[in-house]
Amino acid sequence: MEYGKNMLLITSYWSDKDTFKLIPVNNECPYSEVIYDPSTTLLVVIGKTSKENFQMVPRLDEDGNPMPSKKVRANGKSYKEQRTTLNVLHEYYIVEKDEQESFIKQFAVNADTYDYSKFLREIDKEPTIMAVEQPSLVGADGKPL
Numbered sequence: 001m002e003y004g005k006n007m008l009l010i011t012s013y014w015s016d017k018d019t020f021k022l023i024p025v026n027n028e029c030p031y032s033e034v035i036y037d038p039s040t041t042l043l044v045v046i047g048k049t050s051k052e053n054f055q056m057v058p059r060l061d062e063d064g065n066p067m068p069s070k071k072v073r074a075n076g077k078s079y080k081e082q083r084t085t086l087n088v089l090h091e092y093y094i095v096e097k098d099e100q101e102s103f104i105k106q107f108a109v110n111a112d113t114y115d116y117s118k119f120l121r122e123i124d125k126e127p128t129i130m131a132v133e134q135p136s137l138v139g140a141d142g143k144p145l
Contacts, residue, residue, distance in 0.1 A: 004106040009114040043100040047090040056081045
């Protein structure tokens with residue numbers, strides 16, 4: 001099995017933001033999907049191998065509707081839940097921007113022609129709080145000092 005160059009970069013969206021995805025182009029690709037989350041700046045890599053994971057799911061009545069609880073529960077839900085095991089795919093999170101770019105270059109067949117950099121963000125370099133304008137000092141007559 002050869003390493004890399006078996007995914008295609010495409011434009012997509014995540015929640016309400018435009019982003020990019022990588023999708024496999026052949027069966028030798030070890031990942032089922034890769035997506036860049038612009039709100040957290042994570043490159044989320046979803047593998048093909050699965051694992052069992054506990055998860056809370058709604059308890060259903062005989063008609064397939066969630067069973068209502070008598071009062072709103074501590075988690076804010078107004079229906080009954082039950083814990084079950086589900087098979088989920090392994091997920092990997094690439095945090096560092098340079099590692100994200102390296103992964104994309106190694107796996108994307110069109111990394112040299114697709115402009116994925118327009119979606120990459122650097123949150124630590126973005127302003128988080130707007131500067132508040134300081135009022136000037138004024139005297140009793142309202143004129144600046």
